[in-house]
Amino acid sequence: MAAPQQRRIIFKHIDAPGYANDFACYLRHGGYGMLKKAVAMPPAAIIDEVKKSGLRGRGGAGFPCGVKWGLVDRKSGKPIYLVVNADESEPGTFKDRYIIHQDPHQLIEGIMISCWANNVKQAYIYIRGEMPHGARILEQAIAEARAANFCGPNILGTSYGCEIYVHRGAGAYICGEETGLIESLEGKRPYPRIKPPYFPAVLGLYQCPTIVNNVETLCHVKYIVEVGGDAYAKIGTPNNSGTRLLCVSGHVQKPGYYEYEVGKITMGELLNDVCGGPLPGRKFKAVIPGGSSAKILRFGETFTLKNKDGTSRTLTVEDIPMDFDTLAACGTMGGSGGVIVMDDSVNMVEALANINAFYAHESCGQCTPCREGSLWMKKITNRMVHETPRAEDGALLKSVADQIAGRTICAFGEACSWPTQSFVAKFGDEFKAYPETKKAAKAESARALV
Amino acid sequence: MNLKPDTFKRIDEVITHYPVKRSATLPLLHLIQEDVGFISPEAIEWVAAKLELQPINVYEVVTFYPMFRQKPIGRRHIKVCRTLSCALMGGYKTCDAFEKEFNTHRGEISPDGEVTVEFVECLASCGTAPVVLIDDDLHEKVDVTKAKQLSDQIKAEAGKRNR
Numbered sequence: 001m002a003a004p005q006q007r008r009i010i011f012k013h014i015d016a017p018g019y020a021n022d023f024a025c026y027l028r029h030g031g032y033g034m035l036k037k038a039v040a041m042p043p044a045a046i047i048d049e050v051k052k053s054g055l056r057g058r059g060g061a062g063f064p065c066g067v068k069w070g071l072v073d074r075k076s077g078k079p080i081y082l083v084v085n086a087d088e089s090e091p092g093t094f095k096d097r098y099i100i101h102q103d104p105h106q107l108i109e110g111i112m113i114s115c116w117a118n119n120v121k122q123a124y125i126y127i128r129g130e131m132p133h134g135a136r137i138l139e140q141a142i143a144e145a146r147a148a149n150f151c152g153p154n155i156l157g158t159s160y161g162c163e164i165y166v167h168r169g170a171g172a173y174i175c176g177e178e179t180g181l182i183e184s185l186e187g188k189r190p191y192p193r194i195k196p197p198y199f200p201a202v203l204g205l206y207q208c209p210t211i212v213n214n215v216e217t218l219c220h221v222k223y224i225v226e227v228g229g230d231a232y233a234k235i236g237t238p239n240n241s242g243t244r245l246l247c248v249s250g251h252v253q254k255p256g257y258y259e260y261e262v263g264k265i266t267m268g269e270l271l272n273d274v275c276g277g278p279l280p281g282r283k284f285k286a287v288i289p290g291g292s293s294a295k296i297l298r299f300g301e302t303f304t305l306k307n308k309d310g311t312s313r314t315l316t317v318e319d320i321p322m323d324f325d326t327l328a329a330c331g332t333m334g335g336s337g338g339v340i341v342m343d344d345s346v347n348m349v350e351a352l353a354n355i356n357a358f359y360a361h362e363s364c365g366q367c368t369p370c371r372e373g374s375l376w377m378k379k380i381t382n383r384m385v386h387e388t389p390r391a392e393d394g395a396l397l398k399s400v401a402d403q404i405a406g407r408t409i410c411a412f413g414e415a416c417s418w419p420t421q422s423f424v425a426k427f428g429d430e431f432k433a434y435p436e437t438k439k440a441a442k443a444e445s446a447r448a449l450v
Numbered sequence: 451m452n453l454k455p456d457t458f459k460r461i462d463e464v465i466t467h468y469p470v471k472r473s474a475t476l477p478l479l480h481l482i483q484e485d486v487g488f489i490s491p492e493a494i495e496w497v498a499a500k501l502e503l504q505p506i507n508v509y510e511v512v513t514f515y516p517m518f519r520q521k522p523i524g525r526r527h528i529k530v531c532r533t534l535s536c537a538l539m540g541g542y543k544t545c546d547a548f549e550k551e552f553n554t555h556r557g558e559i560s561p562d563g564e565v566t567v568e569f570v571e572c573l574a575s576c577g578t579a580p581v582v583l584i585d586d587d588l589h590e591k592v593d594v595t596k597a598k599q600l601s602d603q604i605k606a607e608a609g610k611r612n613r
Contacts, residue, residue: 088574093576094574094577187474187507346538
């Protein structure tokens with residue numbers, strides 16, 4: 001069967017021949033037209049359109065953007081800040097990178113529309129430290145937009161003004177967590193804040209109301225202004241509107257980034273038809289559907305889900321539509337859209353050891369269950385791979401993971417325990433058999449992943 | 451504090467971006483590290499004074515964020531992505547290749563002072579794995595062969611400079 005057609009909205013110009021990331025090229029393609037349209041609308045009307053669109057945040061949690069904006073405290077008398085989360089660091093995710101490098105003005109326009117809608121006078125783009133070129137491209141784009149009165153004081157001849165500054169991170173994954181990001185932007189260690197009371201919409205940056213949105217989300221806002229909330233809501237599937245940038249990496253023939261209407265492509269179509277299937281002579285074994293913290297899916301397992309009319313349906317991994325709700329019903333998540341594929345050459349103990357090393361490195365250390373637990377999970381999987389594996393290690397790993405999730409200030413606790421919980425639940429036999437596997441394997445093979 | 455005139459200029463400019471001076475901590479540390487190569491105790495004290503903070507406020511930031519370093523590194527910084535997608539496509543072999551080419555170990559300055567090779571966590575370019583960041587430039591699909599080519603290039607540039 002032929003793969004469904006991509007619907008490129010956010011990635012319309014990415015990799016397009018002749019398209020450059022400069023201001024003139026953006027203007028030639030109708031650039032900043034939507035900002036002009038937006039400033040002719042009352043701000044509340046734009047918020048209404050975003051609410052109607054059903055746009056869900058593209059950073060990981062899938063929280064409705066319009067609801068997020070609706071929670072902002074507008075009566076405090078304090079300034080409202082917009083913070084753009086461009087700290088793309090969830091392993092498997094590489095979508096924002098291309099927007100920033102190839103189409104930065106699309107993001108700037110989305111930011112300015114969102115600032116106008118929310119009466120924001122100061123926005124910050126928090127970009128990860130490992131993207132120095134991206135930071136320079138954004139600074140250049142802001143300067144160009146400012147010179148043409150698309151940002152800065154008196155936007156488009158109005159009395160409204162808003163500045164955007166680029167702020168570089170310095171290599172810490174936890175800064176992708178919105179309250180950690182705010183602490184980092186305040187010049188501190190990025191220890192996430194406890195909610196309540198520190199909901200960014202009320203007590204965010206400098207204890208002022210703050211909106212934190214993902215890069216991709218803000219680009220969608222620009223498109224919602226273009227087509228209207230109702231028309232946008234018709235793209236994709238109900239409660240999962242719009243398009244989604246899907247990033248595929250690992251063991252497929254054609255890894256890369258693709259844009260589809262949410263839920264209009266299944267995992268099987270994505271991996272087999274779009275990405276060309278497994279590498280020669282290999283079979284798919286497992287896939288992580290939404291960034292490394294999403295629970296893993298095992299090829300061959302099935303999911304029985306309830307339909308609205310009371311009947312039920314059974315899905316294989318290949319049948320799962322790539323939307324927020326079905327992936328959640330299958331016990332995992334759409335997360336940040338990072339799809340990591342593993343074939344039958346991979347030992348799951350070794351793959352988990354790689355992931356555990358990541359989370360142990362990135363735990364901020366604020367909450368004991370996460371600081372200690374992530375480190376112990378790494379130590380156990382490292383010992384399994386490099387020293388003496390024991391048949392009961394799977395159960396031990398699970399017991400550590402079970403003591404982290406739900407017991408921490410931020411969602412990192414879940415992010416670091418879900419891989420261990422799901423790997424052990426779905427590949428328990430492989431963990432039990434690992435002592436034998438290791439004896440039989442060549443010494444150097446295990447070094448491939450950890 | 452001995453910095454280039456342009457660095458001082460940029461430091462004063464970036465502080466104006468924030469209503470609270472402390473927010474400029476990360477930008478100042480980046481600017482100083484780009485200028486000097488690392489963050490010295492003197493730099494920590496200087497940033498603290500500049501932003502009206504205590505040195506501990508700056509020190510705890512320097513020690514938390516992986517990109518800030520308190521010791522010099524080699525002339526070129528080779529950061530190999532270690533995380534899952536890159537590892538699945540051979541990232542560990544890529545890192546081994548760089549270490550071998552420069553006769554060094556991860557995290558150390560090579561004997562010729564030319565490079566520091568390091569493993570880093572996800573560089574957000576998983577679709578072109580394995581990836582390597584050399585100074586500010588991202589290199590994609592760096593298998594062992596390409597690692598050797600990049601190493602030869604670095605060696606050739608070093609040769610030209612030393613001539």
